[in-house]
Amino acid sequence: xxxxxxxxxxxxxxxxxxxxxxxxxxxxxxxxxxxxxxxxxxxxxxxxxxxxxxxxxxxxxxxxxxxxxxxxxxxxxxxxxxxxxxxxxxxxxxxxxxxxxxxxxxxxxxxxxxxxxxxxxxxxxxxxxxxxxxxxxxxxxxxxxxxxxxxxxxxxxxx
Amino acid sequence: xxxxxxxxxxxxxxxxxxxxxxxxxxxxxxxxxxxxxxxxxxxxxxxxxxxxxxxxxxxxxxxxxxxxxxxxxxxxxxxxxxxxxxxxxxxxxxxxxxxxxxxxxxxxxxxxxxxxxxxxxxxxxxxxxxxxxxxxxxxxxxxxxxxxxxxxxx
Numbered sequence: 001x002x003x004x005x006x007x008x009x010x011x012x013x014x015x016x017x018x019x020x021x022x023x024x025x026x027x028x029x030x031x032x033x034x035x036x037x038x039x040x041x042x043x044x045x046x047x048x049x050x051x052x053x054x055x056x057x058x059x060x061x062x063x064x065x066x067x068x069x070x071x072x073x074x075x076x077x078x079x080x081x082x083x084x085x086x087x088x089x090x091x092x093x094x095x096x097x098x099x100x101x102x103x104x105x106x107x108x109x110x111x112x113x114x115x116x117x118x119x120x121x122x123x124x125x126x127x128x129x130x131x132x133x134x135x136x137x138x139x140x141x142x143x144x145x146x147x148x149x150x151x152x153x154x155x156x157x158x159x
Numbered sequence: 160x161x162x163x164x165x166x167x168x169x170x171x172x173x174x175x176x177x178x179x180x181x182x183x184x185x186x187x188x189x190x191x192x193x194x195x196x197x198x199x200x201x202x203x204x205x206x207x208x209x210x211x212x213x214x215x216x217x218x219x220x221x222x223x224x225x226x227x228x229x230x231x232x233x234x235x236x237x238x239x240x241x242x243x244x245x246x247x248x249x250x251x252x253x254x255x256x257x258x259x260x261x262x263x264x265x266x267x268x269x270x271x272x273x274x275x276x277x278x279x280x281x282x283x284x285x286x287x288x289x290x291x292x293x294x295x296x297x298x299x300x301x302x303x304x305x306x307x308x309x310x311x312x313x
Binding site: 005 | 163164165166168169170171172173174175176177178179180181182183184185186187188189190191193194197198201202203204207209210211213214215216217218219220221222223224225226229232243244245255256258259260261262263264265266267268269270271272273274276277278280281282283284285286287289290291294295296298299300301302303304305306307308310312313
């Protein structure tokens with residue numbers, strides 16, 4: 001894994017992070033209220049709904065879709081031996097339960113992990129508290145997921 | 160509401176996020192999923208921490224630099240929302256810090272168990288035509304929409 005310590009690899013990570021952070025600011029998705037105004041479907045009849053989030057995620061998916069096609073044709077990334085494709089393929093309970101828990105937290109706060117971290121650029125009050133909770137939650141999540149990931153190749157129950 | 164719908168900044172910002180994901184994928188073969196990049200900095204899942212730390216630092220700096228170059232577009236500027244997090248809905252009688260801490264915990268646990276968030280499943284996963292990501296996106300958008308409706312947080 002010497003790849004990940006080389007300069008081009010780290011520069012790529014830095015460039016990606018810069019673009020991502022700029023995108024979150026320009027799209028205003030770094031603003032929790034803006035995100036919540038998208039999630040507030042109850043405001044559709046009254047005209048107070050903000051569809052902006054859909055206009056952010058659609059072009060992002062489109063650009064990435066082209067990149068994925070291009071990558072498949074090329075066969076490997078520039079600075080590593082192969083693409084790190086997610087190994088999990090099937091729909092399982094942790095996927096659905098995890099997405100549901102995330103959905104509750106996202107709906108409560110209007111903050112998903114990207115904006116949570118990029119909000120450090122603005123230091124709104126209570127952000128530290130939120131980030132500590134996110135940190136602890138991620139750590140607990142890691143502990144819950146780890147045994148399952150290691151047991152996965154052995155056990156293949158059809159429950 | 161004058162500042163409600165902002166299609167042009169949304170599209171431009173979305174292209175930037177797409178480019179960010181494309182750069183990390185084609186350069187390093189990595190999914191630009193923030194919860195994964197963040198989560199793998201923490202034990203016991205910690206792997207190759209250096210590039211993750213570099214990415215996250217650049218994420219914050221990218222936001223900061225864009226706000227400096229284009230002030231007033233989003234947070235803090237004229238016409239922009241103030242740089243604040245939500246308050247707990249009054250009817251819940253829950254103090255705002257406890258509300259936000261609960262949200263942070265749920266997001267942390269949920270994204271680790273479910274293996275991704277808005278960026279990893281939402282942008283990268285859907286672009287890869289992953290069925291897992293499609294299910295995750297449907298669930299977390301659906302649950303978040305219901306949560307907003309039930310709690311009345313906006």
